[in-house]
Amino acid sequence: MDDSKMVGGKVKKPGKRGRKPAKIDLKAKLERSRQSARECRARKKLRYQYLEELVSSKERAICALREELEMYKQWCSAMDQGKIPSEIKALLTGDDQKTPQSTSTKTPKNGKYHSTGISQSKSA
Numbered sequence: 001m002d003d004s005k006m007v008g009g010k011v012k013k014p015g016k017r018g019r020k021p022a023k024i025d026l027k028a029k030l031e032r033s034r035q036s037a038r039e040c041r042a043r044k045k046l047r048y049q050y051l052e053e054l055v056s057s058k059e060r061a062i063c064a065l066r067e068e069l070e071m072y073k074q075w076c077s078a079m080d081q082g083k084i085p086s087e088i089k090a091l092l093t094g095d096d097q098k099t100p101q102s103t104s105t106k107t108p109k110n111g112k113y114h115s116t117g118i119s120q121s122k123s124a
Contacts, residue, residue, distance in 0.1 A: 075087070075088060
């Protein structure tokens with residue numbers, strides 16, 4: 001017996017159920033597809049703009065940190081030669097002029113306490 005069925009005297013062939021889409025439906029489907037593609041491209045463009053801005057801000061931060069590192073290297077090499085850079089002198093005299101809070105419990109940016117010139121972690 002083949003796959004066709006007898007219903008009410010008519011032979012029905014197996015296949016897709018429901019009505020066949022009209023040409024109008026195909027045009028609407030194509031338009032929806034085009035609109036979806038436009039929206040997808042717009043989202044992609046926004047995502048790439050965001051990522052480019054993020055990369056440029058990170059690059060600026062890296063440059064600033066490299067400059068700071070270079071400054072610290074110069075200070076270290078000057079101190080190795082027995083010279084105290086004027087910036088360090090200013091920092092030291094500035095701390096002495098404020099108040100004797102060198103044993104303060106305020107946490108600096110790096111998250112470490114500095115009491116007697118030796119770095120200690122927060123848990124200590």
